[in-house]
Amino acid sequence: MIYLDYAATTPMLEESLDTYVQAARTYYGNEQSLHDTGSDAAALLKLCRSTLAKLIGGEARGIYFTSGGSESNYLALHSLLTAHEAKGRHIVTTPLEHASIRNYFQELAKTGYDITYLPVDAAGCVDLSQLEQSLREDTVLVSIQHANSEIGTIQPIARIGKLLKEYGILFHTDCVQTFGKLPIQAEEMGIDSLSISAHKLYGPKGVGACYISPRVCWKPLFDGTSHENGFRPGTVNVPGIAAFLTAAQYSCQGMTQEAVRMQHLRKLLLAELAEVPSVSVLGHPEQVLPHIAGLLIHGMEGQYTMLECNRRGIAISVGSACQIGKQEPSRAILALGRTAAEAKQYVRLSFGRHTTEQHIREVAASLQAIIHNFFGGAV
Known part of the structure; x- marks a missing residue:
């Protein structure tokens, strides 16, 4: 074939598979446990967090590991919107976004949010002047993907981030198709949150990450969540994350x-x-x-x-x-x-x-x- x-999706890199097996054998403890086995897993998770932060031009304390791109999109958007609900209920996005974002916004529209779908040209590009014209006093967030998975068109993320910073509007971008393929500098590009997934770059399925800038406030989906600094419930998949980072390093280096x-x-x-x-x-x-x-x-x-x-x-x-x-x-x-x-x-x-x-x-x-x-x- x-x-x-x-x-x-991509086949797993052999080195990523090897990392998974080794990590599953050696770092099998729950990273929240206080004994040495748990501490070893926590140390590996910390290393993975700092490594990924360097690869995306962010800070380690803004990295939250998830089950993949869809969950990262949902949790990032929900956490940001909930924390900034008092500012407004207007969101700007595009009709090109991944189903996880589009479906979530459709649900938000039922609860009183006003969603503006920014048109794109025949090549799939966003017009920055149209974006600026769509912004309102109650615009709380803009979500525009880094590149489209169906036609490959790349959006001017850095220029969008700079524009939105001038207006004090949150900016989320779906980087699932671009991480490991295009340079990403989250803080320099004015990105408040982004999503990535391991299985798009030869890592395991069921693993991903969300980045939320430490300078931005967010509210957890569930109060009292202990894992990932309260961002996501559930025992952390340390071997899968280690395998993800192995694949990510290979992709970014080459x-x-x-x-x-x-x-x-x-x-x-x-x-x-x-x-x-x-x-x-x-x-x-x-x-x-x-x-x-x-x-x-x-x-x-x-x-x-x-x-x-x-x-x-x-x-x-x-x-x-x-x-x-x-x-x-x-x-x-x-x-x-x-x-x-x-x-x-x-x-x-x-x-x-x-x-x-x-x-x-x-x-x-x-x-x-x-x-x-x-x-x-x-x-």
Whole structure:
């Protein structure tokens, strides 16, 4: 199988697996326990916290480990909004956000919050002047993802953070797709909170982290929670977190070289498909994650393309894994101004550590054959 669905999840790095096994054998104590076994686990957790803080340009006391990106998004937003409820109940976001954020905001709207969905252009970019115009006296928080998982468009997070600091408005950003792929300096970029997930960068599933700047107030979901400084209940997964940090360090250390390689693979794929008129590329032409290629194959549904690729031993996607089961057109593609029919023609190819030039050439040839067969030669 040629696996081109790395944006959905990644295979675990061997070094990360080794770390998990070693940590599970040696640091199996509950980090809250007062005996030496618990203290050893606590010491490892402290090291992981400080290491991750350095990787994201934050402070160790602002790191809270979670079960993944979705929980990080929910807990960050809930904790911040609850603590600053007196300021207002207006939130600004985009229609491109992950389902965990979108669904939470939909629930908040039922309780009296006013949610403004900032439009994006045909490439999926936010306009800063429109963002500024949308801000109000009662705007308490803005949530804009660092980059979209379906089309790869990267938002100007540092500029957004600077703007919101001028207005004293909280800024949350979902960095699940960008951590380990793009440089992140949370404090310098004016980010008040961010979310990341281990399984997007060759770490274990069920592990992630949230960063909330120590300069920002937050209120816990449940009073009396003892773990993660009151941020999250439940025994901390120390071996999983250690494995997460191993994978994160590998990804961040090789980030520049891997980005160059991904850019080459993406350009190769698009060059191979350039002569197929029924294929168009989504996302920004320059400000785009190099490992994601969002495509529209006009006249052919993405589900058909995905199944035909699977039959040929190629794994691709028709969008965010969190939304595929609903059989609805991608909200992200609709937000670009595309029709529902076009949104259903979308497929995503995402590359990773094990993707080679040969894989790309084989996949491009298979796509050409699938399209040729479907249209009977008229593509």
